[in-house]
Amino acid sequence: MVIVIFVLVLWYGGLFFQSFFLHRYAAHQVFTMSKTMERLTFILTWVFQGSSYLSAYGYGIMHRMHHAYTDTEQDPHSPKYDANLFAMMWKTKTIYQDINQERVEVDPRFTKNVPQWKAFDNFASSRFSRILWISLYTLFFAFFVTAWWQWLLLPVTFLMAPIHGVIINWFGHIYGYVNFKMKNTSKNLFRFDFLMMGEGYHNNHHKFASSPNFGVKWYEIDMTYLIMRVLNAFGLIRLKSLPVKK
Structure with a gap:
């Protein structure tokens, strides 16, 4: 039971910071926050994503490209142009790394105001950091596993962020x-998006990319947006005005 709870905490914790920070803040900037809050969120993203940490800079730019080039050959991840989900994941990883390590020239319209903390990203994305997290996850499992099948969840902890990505970027364009x-x-x-905390409303999001709330229908409850409303009420972030949804 401890292992299942641990994996769920990593799943929803990592997913929240991917959706809240990398997606809605870095890529779409649907809210603002102080520099101190931004740096704290960088660190919390690393804590919850662990070995699969994604940079706000690399993610933000790549996601903007996805919206600009959706389902074309220039799309960083599209089931329409990738043979299978593994091919898409590898292509996505390559493009993300090229952007994040600034090995390719990027159109300035995709880089405007994307948050970047180079020193921290270099550490959080390093081989040392990833091996450290993998070692810690493995030790945790070694202490708390109570059934053989729980070991099957260990690879999920290693690859949490790519798994989140493929659910939306592959399955969210097919089913x-x-x-x-x-x-x-x-x-x-x-x-009702119980699995992806609002990210599963992908069609809604492509229609209203600048909206902090990915839900449109009354039953489409966006859990990440509800948490953002609480953070906004406490003054930790400032939500921008909502676009009119028609």
Whole structure:
């Protein structure tokens, strides 16, 4: 039971910071926060993503490219142009690393105001950091595993962020329902997004990319947005005005 709780904490903790910080803040800037709060969020993202830590800079730019080039050959991740989900994941990893390590020239429209903390990213993305987290996860499992099948969850802890990404970027463009007909394959995975904390409302998000709330219908509850409302109420972040959804 301890192992299951541990994996769930990593799943939803890592997912929250990926959605809240990397996606809604770094890529879309649907809210603002102080520099101190931003630095704290960098650190918390590293704590919860651990061995699969993603840089706000690399993620933010790549996601903006995804919106600009959705389902075209320039899309960093599209089921339409990748043979299978593993091919898409490898292509995504390569593009992300090239952007994050500034090995390629990026159109300035994709880099505007994307948060970057180079010194911290260099540490958090280092081989040392990733091996450290993998070692800590393995030790935790060694102490608390009570059944053989729980070891099957260990690789999930190593690759949490890529797993989150492939659920949306592969399955979220193949399966689900559509609220808005668009010139792309984006779909909503769930009526109530219990698994991805609002990220599963992918069709809604492609329609209203600047909205902090990915839900549109009354039953489409966006848990990340609800937490953001609380943070906004306490003055930790400042939400921007909502676009009118029609």
